[in-house]
Every structure is written in C-alpha cells, then in structure tokens.
Amino acid sequence: MLKSIEEIDFTKRNGLIPVVLQDRKTKDVLMLAYTNKEALDNTLRTGNAWFWSTSRNKLWMKGEESGNIQPVLDVCVDCDSDALLYLIDSEGAVCHTGNRSCFHNRLNKQ
Numbered sequence: 001m002l003k004s005i006e007e008i009d010f011t012k013r014n015g016l017i018p019v020v021l022q023d024r025k026t027k028d029v030l031m032l033a034y035t036n037k038e039a040l041d042n043t044l045r046t047g048n049a050w051f052w053s054t055s056r057n058k059l060w061m062k063g064e065e066s067g068n069i070q071p072v073l074d075v076c077v078d079c080d081s082d083a084l085l086y087l088i089d090s091e092g093a094v095c096h097t098g099n100r101s102c103f104h105n106r107l108n109k110q
Helices: 037-046
Strands: 017-023 029-035 050-053 058-061 072-077 084-088
Touching (some): 029 037, 029 050, 037 058, 037 072
Antiparallel strands (some): 017 029, 050 058
C-alpha cells in the first residue's frame, strides 16, 4: 500500500520519527536515526538521507561532513505510520566510527 507524507504521524515523540537505514542488497541494518517532516521532505526532494540530529538539535544530511552520502532508493512506512525504513545502496562506512554499520557492538549477556 502506498502512503503519503500527510499520513505519517509526526505527533508522537515531539515530531520525530525513527528511521532505520538498511542496505537494499545485503539487507544489513546500518543505522538508526530520527527524522522530522522537514528532513523527510529534504530526503524525498534530494534523494539523499536527511535527519534531525537529536544531539546537535539541527537538520543534517548523512555524509555532509564525512562524504559518505546515503542515496535513498525507497522509503517504507511501518503499520502505525510512525517509523520509516530507508532502503539504500551503501558503499563504505555508514557509522561515524568508520564501521560499515552502527550496529557493530554485541551486548555482553553476563
């Protein structure tokens, strides 16, 4: 089912929506970030992943400083219209640490 941007529920979490970045080919989960309506508009307009930085309190395009820009090929909306999945073709590191994925640490089960 196709959804429109007007159907996305920005009323929860103070206008922020969680976004998962997933590699379209490998299905690897690469990153979790947040978007607001303006960042989502920028993503749809430019084709590159834009987010709201909760630590810096500002809009940012993924890769604007590192050069690891993430082109978004498809946007999927969850069943509650309050979370997004960006499917990307990722080359190189996505994580600011230089790792391909932000999910490179394992939880110690002790």
